Amino acid sequence: MYLLINIVLLLPVLALAQPTAPDSLPRGAFQRAGVRVGEIVQYELTYRHAPGLAVIFPDSAADFAPFEYVGRRYYATRTRQGRSLDRAVYRLRTFRLDSVQTLSLPVTLLRGRDTLLLATTPARVRLVRTVPPQTDVQAPPALRPNLQLLPVVDRFNYPYWLAGLALVLLVAGSLVLGFRRSLRRRYRRYRLRKNHAYFLAQYARHVERFTLSRSLTNMERAITLWKNYLSALEENNISSLTTREIVAHYQNDADVGLALRLADRVVYGNQFSEDETETDLAFVLLRTFAERQFQKIYGVS
Template identity: 40%
Template structure:
């Protein structure tokens, strides 16, 4: 109905405007009722003499009790000396008054002044969805848990991985050499304890039984331990090559020759003090080489 009325007003004959006579614009809503927050369009049309210059309200204008959402301006249309300017404003309201109205102006620019001409106010009725409010307001509780799909927090995992990598890199940069030295000393001590335990076991069996097989196992264990300790193929050397490797060490020379004679000469006796002493000499020599390697690692750590 309002749209039809607006259309009829636009089609009415328009008198010739002269002097200071300025016709009023026509403004109307596109519907009679509105809900809270609902969008509504307001159309503003002004017909005037082509010689007059007018300006329609911009977005900064106070549209209270409404607020503007967007606007659309249409180009000026001129025919027979009469110009038509129009705009459509999309509005909404959050006020609770039952009846709300709006009247927008047009600004007529004159030589020394600006004339403000308002359209007739148009009204809309706010639909009341809540008819009656009881006091006090009842509180409706809902304590049921809503199922929420679990999501894997990839950004946090990546952040933790990066932070951990940076932290470990910093620790390694500062304490890396100390950590490596400590680990080498730990492995060195563990290997020597393992060797000493097994070597003493073979030595005890040899003392009790006088078996050349026990002595052979003890000497083989001694060579394998020094191979790992010195990082050299000592277990493949002959007795002469081992003595030369250790710069003709007297204790190594004596102990290995006594052991070779006992193993290959089959003259071992249970109460042979020389053979027992030879095995003890090899054990002491292995311990001295362990201490020498330990000091080398400690000195290398302190000189860095």
């Protein structure tokens, strides 16, 4: 009697200690019956369970042999009439040549500190062969030689071109470093010639306009152009100097003094001479002096 009473008292404790078994098992199935080598096939895994269970589906680290994992898509848990549905679709592919290939993925249940693996029934898929099997393995098919050359598209050889470009840049850099003074002098002489030719053309245009119109504006423009050109040529600022200061700057040059005095008399005194020789002489003297200064600086450069 004492033993019977103990057994009756221990039955509820044993029932609580024994983990409850799942009420259903997960199911896995391929969405197609056949698959080719390397072709992607979808494997659907579903599990219906009580809402209170913690369920973990396999991820990319699971063992999918003989298939290769490509991707997956999880769906949100749906609960209806006291039952929850978990669903996931895996994208797989195979390169095995077995006629029938199977896959079984386990689902993990979390119960406190314990875990329970629920295996699915193996799902099968048939391999679709695109090449008929050889009936006679000992007699391979006869090979027909073909020695005809096929055209090959030319490709741009980047390494050699880059190496050649680096060599050209290195040689050019060496030449620039070695002859930089000579190159700088040549470039300066080129700019001097170009600026002098532009000055002569613009100066002649202003003189011609003054000769035709006898307008003081054209004469002032010619004098201003002459001052600006000498300022740029000699790298000074004589354009802001007065006539007396310009003459003193050029050591009382007779041509400069005479030409600027004649120009001032016409521009500021409005004293036109009936004889155009004086204004023409002023223009000629200024142009001659500019050419003389150019030859002096150009020869030094």
